Amino acid sequence: MISDDARPPERLRHAASWLISQASAQSHRLVADGFAAAGARGYHYRLLATLEEYGPASQADLGRRAAIDRSDVVAALNEMAAKKLVERAPDPADRRRNIITLTPAGRRHLRELDDVLAGIQDALLAPLSPPERVQLTELLTRVTDHHAKTRP
Amino acid sequence: MISDDARPPERLRHAASWLISQASAQSHRLVADGFAAAGARGYHYRLLATLEEYGPASQADLGRRAAIDRSDVVAALNEMAAKKLVERAPDPADRRRNIITLTPAGRRHLRELDDVLAGIQDALLAPLSPPERVQLTELLTRVTDHHAKTRP
DNA sequence: GTGGATCGTTGGCTCTGCCAACAAGTAGAC
DNA sequence: GTCTACTTGTTGGCAGAGCCAACGATCCAC
Numbered sequence: 001m002i003s004d005d006a007r008p009p010e011r012l013r014h015a016a017s018w019l020i021s022q023a024s025a026q027s028h029r030l031v032a033d034g035f036a037a038a039g040a041r042g043y044h045y046r047l048l049a050t051l052e053e054y055g056p057a058s059q060a061d062l063g064r065r066a067a068i069d070r071s072d073v074v075a076a077l078n079e080m081a082a083k084k085l086v087e088r089a090p091d092p093a094d095r096r097r098n099i100i101t102l103t104p105a106g107r108r109h110l111r112e113l114d115d116v117l118a119g120i121q122d123a124l125l126a127p128l129s130p131p132e133r134v135q136l137t138e139l140l141t142r143v144t145d146h147h148a149k150t151r152p
Numbered sequence: 153m154i155s156d157d158a159r160p161p162e163r164l165r166h167a168a169s170w171l172i173s174q175a176s177a178q179s180h181r182l183v184a185d186g187f188a189a190a191g192a193r194g195y196h197y198r199l200l201a202t203l204e205e206y207g208p209a210s211q212a213d214l215g216r217r218a219a220i221d222r223s224d225v226v227a228a229l230n231e232m233a234a235k236k237l238v239e240r241a242p243d244p245a246d247r248r249r250n251i252i253t254l255t256p257a258g259r260r261h262l263r264e265l266d267d268v269l270a271g272i273q274d275a276l277l278a279p280l281s282p283p284e285r286v287q288l289t290e291l292l293t294r295v296t297d298h299h300a301k302t303r304p
Numbered sequence: 305g306t307g308g309a310t311c312g313t314t315g316g317c318t319c320t321g322c323c324a325a326c327a328a329g330t331a332g333a334c
Numbered sequence: 335g336t337c338t339a340c341t342t343g344t345t346g347g348c349a350g351a352g353c354c355a356a357c358g359a360t361c362c363a364c
Contacts, residue, residue: 006216009205011266012198016273016285017179019292021194022219024176025352026299027169032319041319042173046164053161060342064158067174069322074344096329096342114163121168127298132291133168139280139288140171146279147178177321184350193350212311221353226313248311248360 027124034116039083040109043068043076045117048085048110051102058097085109179276186268191235192261195220195228197269200237200262203254210249237261 012018028042035041046066051057054065063073077100080086085106091097102110125133164170180194187193198218203209206217215225229252232238237258243249254262277285 006213008198008217008219009201011201011205012218013293014289015269016277016289016292017183017269019289019296020172020175020179020276021351022296022300023292024172026296027172028319028352031169043320046160049161049163053163058342059344061158065160066164067160068320070342071323071344071346072321094330094342098343117167117169124172124299125168125295127294128291135287136291136295137166137168137171139284139291140168140175141165142279143277143288144171144174144178147276148174173320180321180350195351210311211313220351222311223313223315223354224352246311246361250312 027120030120030123031117034120035113038109038112038116040113043072044080044085045110045113047073047076047080048102048106048113051086051100052107052110056099056101058091058094059100060097062100080106083109179272182272182275183269186272187265190261190264190268192265195224196232196237197262197265199225199228199232200254200258200265203238203252204259204262208251208253210243210246211252212249214252232258235261 007013008018031042035045043066046068047062050062050066054061057065059073059077060070062068062077063070066073068076077086077088081088083105084103087101087103088098089101091099125136128136159165160170183194187197195218198220199214202214202218206213209217211225211229212222214220214229215222218225220228229238229240233240235257236255239253239255240250241253243251277288280288
């Protein structure tokens with residue numbers, strides 16, 4: 001962004017879609033910078049977190065849970081496998097599938113990214129009081145859940 | 153997104169950065185579809201709205217107000233000028249500058265996009281009550297303003 | 305004047321989110 | 335059992351948004 005003292009048009013300032021995309025851009029900047037310093041990007045964190053919470057899974061399942069397209073999962077896992085954060089093994093029960101497993105190094109990397117992210121949440125929500133943060137989270141959860149359910 | 157009944161990890165569900173980026177993706181999908189049907193994209197609307205609110209301006213000023221990089225302003229204006237939505241004229245007072253003016257067709261196009269966007273706001277915030285929508289807007293405004301000011 | 309800043313422009317890069325097609329494999333209907 | 339329909343991993347491609355570096359031209363302060 002090329003921010004400045006010039007104020008954007010009122011039309012935009014009051015549109016929820018603009019506010020959300022601005023906030024997302026600001027958040028993305030923070031997250032991307034933080035993750036880049038750790039040699040990762042958004043997709044990597046999502047996959048690592050999904051793997052730790054649900055255990056080993058097929059690539060397709062990972063994609064569904066992390067909301068990442070199958071084809072993008074391939075690329076991200078290639079990068080992560082090259083760094084030994086993750087292991088790809090064929091599923092003996094269904095030979096179409098690969099079973100993806102988190103390695104100890106992957107778990108360590110996840111912890112690292114968790115720390116980065118925690119700091120970022122704080123910077124992102126800096127202007128809000130704790131109850132306001134909860135409120136924002138709750139409202140956004142309702143919105144995202146609504147649209148997630150509406151998409152079969 | 154490849155949405156599904158599979159729930160994302162709790163780690164993500166509670167992170168503000170994830171919620172915001174998810175909401176942004178959902179919003180972007182709606183806006184992009186609506187605008188595409190009208191032959192536009194986000195940058196076009198931002199520039200049109202800025203032009204109508206502040207009147208004719210240089211490309212650099214437009215970019216600052218609409219939060220778009222100078223180089224991206226060039227591309228967007230090329231597309232819009234080709235459609236006669238906008239006019240590029242050299243500034244006699246400063247020959248580095250172009251003065252961009254909204255044409256009547258551009259104004260009509262803006263109205264059209266305004267309508268599209270209004271419908272989308274409603275779809276986007278569907279699960280929230282009117283007071284909740286105000287609250288969300290207010291909280292997001294505080295966040296985005298904070299980060300806009302923090303970036304000189 | 306001269307140096308530093310600004311403007312438009314070109315060209316390039318990344319990340320995120322999609323979509324289409326394919327072969328290999330599985331599972332259901334019959 | 336066979337045939338059909340679906341799933342899985344993979345490749346390759348595309349668009350939108352956001353950014354950065356460099357260029358010549360121009361302006362402005364000193």
